[in-house]
Amino acid sequence: MTGTVNILYFAALREQLGREGQQVILSSNTMPVATLVQELRQHDAKLDEVFAATPRIRVAINQKLGGFDTCVQPGDELAFFPPMTGG
Amino acid sequence: MSVRVLVQQAAFDTGAETARLSSLSEQVGGMGLFIGQVRGGDGLLSLTLEHYPGMTETILHQLAQEAMQRFNLLGCTLIHRVGRLEVGAPIVLVGTAAAHRGAALSATSFLIDRLKTGAPFWKKEEFANGHTAWVDAREEDEHAAAAWMHTAPSSS
Numbered sequence: 001m002t003g004t005v006n007i008l009y010f011a012a013l014r015e016q017l018g019r020e021g022q023q024v025i026l027s028s029n030t031m032p033v034a035t036l037v038q039e040l041r042q043h044d045a046k047l048d049e050v051f052a053a054t055p056r057i058r059v060a061i062n063q064k065l066g067g068f069d070t071c072v073q074p075g076d077e078l079a080f081f082p083p084m085t086g087g
Numbered sequence: 088m089s090v091r092v093l094v095q096q097a098a099f100d101t102g103a104e105t106a107r108l109s110s111l112s113e114q115v116g117g118m119g120l121f122i123g124q125v126r127g128g129d130g131l132l133s134l135t136l137e138h139y140p141g142m143t144e145t146i147l148h149q150l151a152q153e154a155m156q157r158f159n160l161l162g163c164t165l166i167h168r169v170g171r172l173e174v175g176a177p178i179v180l181v182g183t184a185a186a187h188r189g190a191a192l193s194a195t196s197f198l199i200d201r202l203k204t205g206a207p208f209w210k211k212e213e214f215a216n217g218h219t220a221w222v223d224a225r226e227e228d229e230h231a232a233a234a235w236m237h238t239a240p241s242s243s
Contacts, residue, residue, distance in 0.1 A: 011137055011209035012221040056224075060207070063142035079139060079207075083224030086136075086167065086208030087123050087179050087199055 003074025005036075010081035013057070016050045026074055033059050033078065034068040056083050089162035090155060092147045094138060096170040099180050104164050108184040111162040119183040119195030127174035130215040134222075136169045136178065139207035143167070146206045150198060158194035160185050165198060167208065200231040 008021040027039060041048040051057065060079040061070050072078055089111055093099075101122065108118050125134050147165045154163055164182040172178055181198045185191040210222040 008139070010139055010207065011211070015221075060139070060142060063139070063145060079142070081139070081207065082209065082221065083229075084204055084207050085210045085222045085224050085228075086138075086206045087203035087228075 005072055005074065005076045005078050008077065008079040010079060012082050013050065013054060013080055016054070017046060026072070030071045030073045032069050032071055033061070033066065036072060036078075037068065054082060057081070058083060089160075090148070090151045091162075091164040091166075092144060092151055093166045094140075094143050094147070094169060095166070096168060098168070098177060099166045101177075101180065104166070104180060104182050108162050108164060108182050111184055114186050115161050115184045116186045117184075117188040117191045119181075119185075119188075119191035119193075121179075121181040121195050121199050122177055123179040123199070124177045125172050125174050131174055131212055132215055133171050133173045133213045134178070135171045135211045135213065136167075137209045137211070138167075138169050142207050147202070150201050150205065153201075154183070154194045154198050158183070158185060158190040158197070160190065160194055163194065163198065165202070167202070167206070169208070171213075197235050200228075200235060203228045204232045 004023045004025050006021065006023055009017050009019065014020055024040065037051065041051055058081050059066050059068060061072060062077050105118060105120060109115060151163050151165055154160060160183055162184040164180065166180040168178050181195050183191045183194040185194065204224060212220050212222060
């Protein structure tokens with residue numbers, strides 16, 4: 001079974017990409033975030049450019065901080081953002 | 088409710104927040120309070136704070152619960168503002184109530200240190216000359232947050 005994941009971008013990433021997010025269809029049932037990012041970058045020159053230029057991108061899966069080795073599944077909410085600067 | 092977490096655009100009422108903490112229990116012997124505000128300089132006009140709705144509240148609640156247990160608090164308050172805030176405007180309030188000062192003060196440091204790099208907020212600077220820039224994460228902030236991972240829980 002394949003399905004979509006909902007991707008969100010925040011802060012500098014959102015601005016540079018010019019979008020708040022996107023829906024993507026997973027090419028397999030489950031895959032690490034790194035694999036998904038690699039596939040997206042291959043098909044999206046803008047995303048490739050922005051991800052290449054942004055050091056230390058963080059990822060959250062279903063609103064929980066994760067790593068690029070965390071696996072995503074259809075229905076997941078994925079978010080990419082720069083290091084956090086609250087307070 | 089001894090834990091109070093708010094993410095809002097509006098300013099907060101520091102007096103009302105300390106009054107709430109003060110009256111939580113007769114066991115309260117001291118309160119810790121930290122207020123962060125927009126620091127001026129270099130022609131800075133404002134900061135705009137962006138966050139990840141939903142995740143922000145979850146993380147702040149988790150941090151608050153961790154502080155409650157780790158420092159044996161009687162209550163704590165985390166209020167973080169979002170949106171455009173001008174120089175001098177308050178950004179964040181961290182308040183803690185405990186039986187003794189040590190726990191209240193340590194818990195306040197713990198909460199602000201962990202919040203700065205662990206909750207999904209981002210700051211964008213706006214300068215008088217029209218220039219804007221996203222604030223970079225500071226290494227010392229990350230070290231301050233990490234230091235709490237290595238320290239033994241408070242025994243008080």
